Amino acid sequence: MSDAENVLVAALRLSAKERAAVAAALIQSLDEPEQTTDDVEAAWDEEIQQRLADVDAGVVTPVPWPEARRRILAAAKGRREAP
Known part of the structure; x- marks a missing residue:
């Protein structure tokens, strides 16, 4: 299993609030400064x-x-x- 797949599986085990925080942080990391x-x-x-x-x-x-x-x-x- 790739790193991305491992992260996804782990993230899907989080609560909805925690998943939202992770998603927001990932999206923010993609924004150009x-x-x-x-x-x-x-x-x-x-x-x-x-x-x-x-x-x-x-x-x-x-x-x-x-x-x-x-x-x-x-x-x-x-x-x-x-x-």
């Missing part, structure tokens, strides 16, 4: 609006959480599951 919080929030707002528009237009089909979780966990184990 020159980006301001306002820039990041504006970019996420734009991304969210585009994704909602894609769903509304039928361009993409939402996936129920149980199925998405199954796919995510399978991918973390190196398997690709068909939709």
Whole structure:
């Protein structure tokens, strides 16, 4: 099992509050230093609006959480599951 898979398995054992804190720290570690919080929030707002528009237009089909979780966990184990 890779380091990333080990970390994911360990993280999934944490409480929801602890997982949220870990996720926030990981996301923050990816931010470029020159980006301001306002820039990041504006970019996420734009991304969210585009994704909602894609769903509304039928361009993409939402996936129920149980199925998405199954796919995510399978991918973390190196398997690709068909939709």
